[in-house]
Amino acid sequence: MRIDEILTRDAGPGDPGPLFSFEFFPPKTPDGERNLQDALARLAPLAPAFVSVTYGAGGSTRARTIEIVKSIKRDHGLETMAHLTCSGATVAELHAILDEMAAAGIDNVLALRGDPPAGAARWSRAEGGLEYSHELVALIKDRYDFAVGAACFPETHIEAASPEADLQYLAHKVGAGADFLITQLFFDNAVYVDFVARAREAGIDVPIIPGILPITHVGQLERMTKLCGASIPPALERELRAREGEPEAVVDFGVAYATLQCAELLAAGAPGIHFYTLNRSPATRAILSALRLTATANTLA
Numbered sequence: 001m002r003i004d005e006i007l008t009r010d011a012g013p014g015d016p017g018p019l020f021s022f023e024f025f026p027p028k029t030p031d032g033e034r035n036l037q038d039a040l041a042r043l044a045p046l047a048p049a050f051v052s053v054t055y056g057a058g059g060s061t062r063a064r065t066i067e068i069v070k071s072i073k074r075d076h077g078l079e080t081m082a083h084l085t086c087s088g089a090t091v092a093e094l095h096a097i098l099d100e101m102a103a104a105g106i107d108n109v110l111a112l113r114g115d116p117p118a119g120a121a122r123w124s125r126a127e128g129g130l131e132y133s134h135e136l137v138a139l140i141k142d143r144y145d146f147a148v149g150a151a152c153f154p155e156t157h158i159e160a161a162s163p164e165a166d167l168q169y170l171a172h173k174v175g176a177g178a179d180f181l182i183t184q185l186f187f188d189n190a191v192y193v194d195f196v197a198r199a200r201e202a203g204i205d206v207p208i209i210p211g212i213l214p215i216t217h218v219g220q221l222e223r224m225t226k227l228c229g230a231s232i233p234p235a236l237e238r239e240l241r242a243r244e245g246e247p248e249a250v251v252d253f254g255v256a257y258a259t260l261q262c263a264e265l266l267a268a269g270a271p272g273i274h275f276y277t278l279n280r281s282p283a284t285r286a287i288l289s290a291l292r293l294t295a296t297a298n299t300l301a
Contacts, residue, residue, distance in 0.1 A: 001079050002147035003108045004179035006049050007207045007271055019209070019272025020046070020288055024279055025054040026064035035279045036068075042281040044076040046288055049272065052110060055083040062097060070104050081149065082106055085114025086136050090128035094136070098144055110149040110182070111136040111173075134172040141177035150178040152208065154186050154195035158229035167202045180206050182274050185213040185224070187257075188233050189264050210265050213276040214283035215254030218244050251283060259287045263294065 006019065022043055027033045043051075053068045069080045082101055089097070101109065113133040115123065125131040130139065133150060140148050150173040153166060160166035170181070181204075186192060192210050199208060215221050218240050225232055232240075236257065243249040262273050273291075275284045 001107060002179075003050055003079070003081060003149065004147040006079070007180055007209075018266050018270075018291075019049040020291075021048050021209070021272065021274045022051045022277050022284065023054065023211075023274060024051060024068070024277060026068055027279065032279065039277060039279050039281040040072065040076060042285060043277070044078060046285065048078065050079040050081055050108065052081040052083060052108075052274075055085050055112070055114070066097070066100060066104065066106075069101075069106055073105065079108070080106060081108035081110055083110045083112060084136065084140075085112045086125070086130040086133065087114030087123070088126050088129075090126060091130065091139065092128070094130070094139060095143070098140060098146075101146070102144060107147060108149065109140060109144075109146045110151070111140060111178070112151055132169075132172075134169070134176045134178075137173055137176040137178050147179050148177055149180050149182055150174070151184065152181040152195070152199070153184045153229075154191045155184070155230055163198070167198060167204070170199065171202055171204055174204050174206055178206060181208045183208065183211045184228050185211050185230050185276055187230065187236055187261070189261060189268070191231075192265060192270070193268055207271045209272050209274045210270050211274045211276055212258055212262060212265075213278075214258045214287060215240070216251045216278075216280070216283050217247070218250060220278075255283050255286045258283070259290045262287060262291055266291070 024036060024039065027036050051072055053065050053072070055062065055065050065082055069082045072078050072080050084094070084097060086094070098109070111133055113123065113136070130136050137148055137150060140146055152170050153160075156163045156166045160169070174181075183192065183195070196208050213221075213224070221232070221240070224230075239253060240250060243253055265273065275287070277284050
């Protein structure tokens with residue numbers, strides 16, 4: 001099923017409530033493969049609206065991305081979305097990948113520019129390829145019947161000249177046919193609320209799904225935020241520092257923080273939550289279970 005159709009479904013008797021989705025990445029080692037399979041086995045019963053599978057820098061996991069998306073649909077019966085980037089691919093190669101996805105019964109694609117390949121300081125367009133993600137959105141919409149998602153950046157893309165320029169570029173993606181947006185990770189809900197308001201003022205009217213990373217490791221969090229330019233609110237950083245030498249305490253606090261963050265976002269009107277699982281299940285399972293219990297209790301009340 002197309003994700004744009006899932007997002008615009010009418011609520012009624014038996015409506016499952018807010019949309020929840022999970023992101024996975026193709027593993028590179030046998031241990032990583034076991035982690036992924038374990039996470040899928042434990043998260044699939046939670047019946048997410050969809051799951052997505054990332055695409056490595058420079059297109060390095062192209063075959064594995066499609067293979068994993070196929071297996072998730074086949075073995076778990078879940079709706080899937082394959083990431084696709086412009087990196088390292090000609091237009092002809094992009095068409096070949098999209099043809100393969102269509103033949104596999106995939107209905108949804110997240111269109112991205114992509115990150116530089118390993119060892120490269122900056123991203124560069126492949127000869128005969130595309131330079132911008134809005135060009136990839138347009139290429140997909142011109143020939144295929146996929147629902148197309150795109151990325152957005154509540155705290156502004158690290159390469160953007162300004163927040164205004166970043167929003168203008170986002171409007172190009174939506175104008176090219178993006179059906180919905182998923183945000184980069186963030187930890188201050190005011191950032192998301194302000195971003196959505198500015199996007200609406202700029203004429204961007206598609207659903208904007210917040211992307212949430214459950215915090216389970218301080219060092220990992222620091223590395224990821226440095227790469228993407230997301231900020232850590234001072235109060236959150238203080239609490240994490242106070243627990244830095246206690247790994248279990250960090251996980252417990254991270255689950256609690258993300259649960260409160262998600263509940264507040266849903267109350268503010270977010271269309272759902274997209275969890276960056278990092279191929280691990282416990283934190284995401286705990287957060288989602290708490291959210292659903294709370295929703296059930298509110299309904300009964």
